[in-house]
Amino acid sequence: MIDLKWVRAYPNLAKQSQIDRQEDPAIIDQVLDLDTQYHQAQTKFEETRAEQKALGQQIASASADQKSQLLQKTKALAETVGQLKLQSENLQAQRDALAYEIPNIIEAAPAGGETDFQVVSTYGEPRSFDFEPKDHLDLAEITDTIDVRRGAKVGGSRFYFMKGLGARLEFALLNMAIDQATQNGFTLLNTPTLVLPEIMAGTGFLGKHAAEVYKLADPDDSYLIGTSEVAIAGYHKDEILDLSNGPLCYAGFSTCYRREAGSHGKDTRGIIRVHQFNKVEMFAFCKPDDSFEVHKKMLAMEEAMIQKCELPYRVIDIAAGDLGSSAARKFDCEAWLPTQNRYLELTSTSNCTTFQARRLSIRYKDVETNTNPVCATLNGTLATTRWIVSIFENHQNADGSINVPAALQPYIGVKELGARPSINS
């Protein structure tokens, strides 16, 4: 949720943020109007309630004949108090419901929609092949490392089996990510993959993108997480954190589930877009002022990982209109995909500023001012199953075998994923 105090102070900036996001700016005035109404109602309630309490005190020490008089008075007052309370609560609920719909205030992101991103940097050159490169699915069949057909038989479309060295490569990648995260001071967390509704709502995934999330059927009301970001954000729900030693950084490992509801026909081949995958995700809780620096660090760690995998890539600054509701700013790393002649998103790191923490009531102890301000949260991908697509395509050989990047070799124990003799011959 956005900071209503801030919106009250800077309504025009809030409106500009909405415009940059290509959203309706009128909602700002609407929410401020409800906020004013709520405060008026609340004040009225508090005054009346104070009166009621004062009278109540008198009753305790009143003599018998005074008592019955006072009781009559307070009974009537109690009813008024009840009504005023109800009015105030209704207005508050209305205000909050509206405020919940407002996405985070953007932070220096380029204005515009999906195609208005800015390229921040590029690294490496797309490899030129002296043979016709195969796509990751053909390579998967040749090396017998990913079984999409049987995945569909068992789990339906967009499911797959990682097999043999393919499965090993996945673990290798994730383990390398875990090592890098740990070496950078991130604490490893293996998280729940089912979470309660309030956790899902708190991270901002139940707004407009609720259709992307799996929900369990009736007697159970939990959700399957689409990223461990959800679980880690919830990890410190309702807590006051000690950030005196710097940001609290976690690396969450989890399986992730996505319905991919709005993406029929997109990336249908292979494992680029699937319902289930594994991911190591970075997550940080920090002071809002530190969030920009932490954001840079996460981006740098993502780039280091991709470089270890020896993939050509670029970094883009996502445009405001393409940001999720929680993010104030987002950088994606996209690796080159030779057979599609385009870049494919491998990582994404968002600064959610105080948006998630406010919803989840996560604060930190500020010893200087002796207050507990809301903290900022950030997240960033460190490695996923999807990276294998890019590794396959960029490191393939003419016979369909795949070279394992040097940095990954210690984790998997082989230098290449060999072509199957039956297909090779």
Added chain:
RNA sequence: GGAGACGUGGCUGAGCGGUCGAAAGCGACACCCUGCUAAGGUGUUGAUGGAGUAAUUCAUCCGGAGGUUCAAAUCCUCUCGUCUCCGCCA
């Protein structure tokens, strides 16, 4: 899944329906004393929201949600969580 116990402030732990935002202890912080260390003394010490330049002041919060009452941490109902025993089981 069945039976029972419990859920209070950073922690431990009291709390008759009104004077309880809540005793006490610990911890933390400040100051004092003591020639180091250690110990001792005194005081301060919850959060959120509103009003005020401010001192201050009002309201709300005792797992959560309802209810009874003029008044609820205290009574009632439901719910969640923790622990113990049993059943089942990776």
